[in-house]
Every structure is written in C-alpha cells, then in structure tokens.
Amino acid sequence: MTPAALIGVDWGSSNARAFLFGRDGGVLAERAAAIGIAHHQGEACAGVLADWLGDWLNDCPALPLLLCGMVGSRNGWRECGYLPTPASLADLAASLHAFDWRGRQVAIVPGISHDNRRDGFRDVMRGEETQIAGLPAVCPRFEQLDWLLTPGTHCKWIRLRQGGIAELATYMTGEMYALLSRHSLLAGLIVEGDWRSEPFLQGVEAAVAHPDWLHQLFGVRARGVLDAMPAEALTWWLSGLLIGYEIQAGLARATDTPVRLCGIVAAPRLAHCYATALRSFGVDAVCIDGDQAAAAGLWSLARQAGWL
Incomplete structure (x- = not known):
C-alpha cells in the first residue's frame, strides 16, 4: 500500500466525510458519519474526531490534518474567518487557519465572503471553496465553466474567473x-x-x-x-x-x-x-461529484500550502 501522506476532513452541519490520502494523492480509505457541527460544537469536536478517526490518527501520528466546511464556523472546532472575493486558490492555501493538536499539524480552510452592494448584505459560504479547489482534477470542462451551482438546502451560485472565486450568491x-x-x-x-x-x-x-x-x-x-x-x-x-x-x-x-x-x-x-x-x-x-471534488480540493490546498 502507498504510504499515507494526509488526512482530510469535509465537516458540515449534518455530516462529515474523511479521506486518508497516499503520497500520490490517491484516496487510500474514506469514511462518513452523521457527526455534523449542529450536534458537536467547539472543543467537543476534538473528542468526536479522536473517537471517529482514532485508528487513522494512531497509525499515522505524524500526518497533517486538513479540514474544511462548518468545522471552521463560529460553532465549529475553531472559528476561521472569511476570505473576501476575489479569491484565488493560492489565496485560500495562504490563509489556512493552522494550530497544533496533540502534537499534530492541523489547519482549517477559511470560508468565502462576497459583498455585492445591490444585494444589501455580505454573502458567505464554507466548504464549497474546497470543492472548487478540486475541480481541475475532477471536471474535464473546468476551464469552460461560467458558474458553479451547489443545489441542496441552500444553493450557492459561484462565479468562477481564472480558476478563482469572483462572485457568490x-x-x-x-x-x-x-x-x-x-x-x-x-x-x-x-x-x-x-x-x-x-x-x-x-x-x-x-x-x-x-x-x-x-x-x-x-x-x-x-x-x-x-x-x-x-x-x-x-x-x-x-x-x-x-x-x-x-x-x-x-x-x-x-x-x-x-x-x-x-x-x-x-x-x-x-x-x-x-x-x-x-x-x-x-x-x-x-x-x-461533490465528495470527489472535496477530496481533490483538500489535497490540492495541502500541496499549495507546502505540506506535501
């Protein structure tokens, strides 16, 4: 088996998905659980993470851990602010909120905010920015995309420009x-x-x-x-x-x-x-595929941040 190089977690309000990456960027293992931030907040997230991924963490004590999504919200593990538009993938990688946890290098991807004066408020998102970082690897027509839509409870309309995030609604x-x-x-x-x-x-x-x-x-x-x-x-x-x-x-x-x-x-x-x-x-x-995009995005941001 290819040696592990990174643990990535996409942690939302309702669910979380984790990826164990090999040194070539391939996903060696993945798992999902209904342990969203709506049910586990603040420092309680650390204990939940340790229970959920205990075997990965014990087997790979030196691996960095990169997280995205609502885990960086005000109710998440550590609050991580919003990067204003326009934001490139390099901007995201340079703005990771890093900290030490049990001797392990950990970081959370910031969210994105967009201020369009005609809207009357500053719009925000978390998690989708990481999926965008993974689009070049999972979407052959990435360079042709005008907008990215993320339908669900709340649908984000994200305008893409030169591989970065230009607008959000x-x-x-x-x-x-x-x-x-x-x-x-x-x-x-x-x-x-x-x-x-x-x-x-x-x-x-x-x-x-x-x-x-x-x-x-x-x-x-x-x-x-x-x-x-x-x-x-x-x-x-x-x-x-x-x-x-x-x-x-x-x-x-x-x-x-x-x-x-x-x-x-x-x-x-x-x-x-x-x-x-x-x-x-x-x-x-x-x-x-949203999971594939999130996984590719976590790997891409870790590489751009110089972790790998």
Whole structure:
C-alpha cells in the first residue's frame, strides 16, 4: 500500500466525510458519519474526531490534518474567518487557519465572503471553496465553466474567473421547498413520487412568465383543490417553480457575458432537476461529484500550502 501522506476532513452541519490520502494523492480509505457541527460544537469536536478517526490518527501520528466546511464556523472546532472575493486558490492555501493538536499539524480552510452592494448584505459560504479547489482534477470542462451551482438546502451560485472565486450568491430554494411541502398549507397536497418532467417544466415556465412568486405559490393549492393537477404532478410543479425563480435570478447576475455552461454539485436526482431547468434557459450543465471534488480540493490546498 502507498504510504499515507494526509488526512482530510469535509465537516458540515449534518455530516462529515474523511479521506486518508497516499503520497500520490490517491484516496487510500474514506469514511462518513452523521457527526455534523449542529450536534458537536467547539472543543467537543476534538473528542468526536479522536473517537471517529482514532485508528487513522494512531497509525499515522505524524500526518497533517486538513479540514474544511462548518468545522471552521463560529460553532465549529475553531472559528476561521472569511476570505473576501476575489479569491484565488493560492489565496485560500495562504490563509489556512493552522494550530497544533496533540502534537499534530492541523489547519482549517477559511470560508468565502462576497459583498455585492445591490444585494444589501455580505454573502458567505464554507466548504464549497474546497470543492472548487478540486475541480481541475475532477471536471474535464473546468476551464469552460461560467458558474458553479451547489443545489441542496441552500444553493450557492459561484462565479468562477481564472480558476478563482469572483462572485457568490446564495438561494434558500431547498429549504423553502422543504418548509412549503412539509409545514405549510400546501403540505397536504404534496406527494413525493418519481420524476415527472412535464409538470416540472411547466413550473419553470410559470416562474419565467409570472414574477409574482408569492401569488404563484398559492397556485399550487388552487390547482390541487380544483383537481386541475394530480398530487404527484403538483410536487414537481412546485419544484420547477422554485428552481425556475432561482435560475432566473442567478442568470440575471451575469450582466457582462452570457452564461453557457454551469457546473452542478449535487445528488444525482437534484442535479438532474437543475440541469433540466437550465437547458430550458439555453444553458448547458455538467454534473460533478461533490465528495470527489472535496477530496481533490483538500489535497490540492495541502500541496499549495507546502505540506506535501
């Protein structure tokens, strides 16, 4: 077996994934656990990490440990600030928050902040910057990407320029869908089911045609109570409506040049939804494995920081 050279951890709010890297950058082993920062905060993270990765840590006492994600947030292990845009991968590597832990070199990748005055607030993200650092290794079309999208609870629209991060915008699309489908007046009408492209694209088209989104949301209920659309179709119509509004707003941010290709980092089903919606706007999309991007990014940043 190739000797180990680095332990990398992508530690989010709900889950964590760890990678044991060989000297050639290959992943020798990996593991995942539901030990997110939402449940383990501050110095408690050290004990959780020691229990979870105890065998790796004991077998490789001299290996450096590089972490990214919410582990660097205010509620994480050690708070690590935000690097303002524009930020290159070299900027990220030079801004690692390093400290000693049990005689081991440890560092956390900083988050990214973006100040767009028309938004009225400074936007932030953690974790996605490390995935971007790994894109050249996992996405053959990396240099062609105009924006990177990370759909999920909160979707980040990240503008890429010369391999770095130029702009950032966050949309709470996934969380809004969860709230509406589970806790609103619409909950009794929503039934999860297999993919249905026709009502999904109808929802996207409604978003384009009608900017009054608060009114259009009630259209889900109206269609349901009047039996104008079956419950299985309403689910996808609502999804299409929300994603349609998001994509319309995201594309409007690109005022200087047309958007031709977006990268999508998401689970396959959600990535398919976004890719389908983007095509209806005339934008091509390439789907990217988030775990592979995070692993490649941790390795890349460790190398640029001179750890390897």
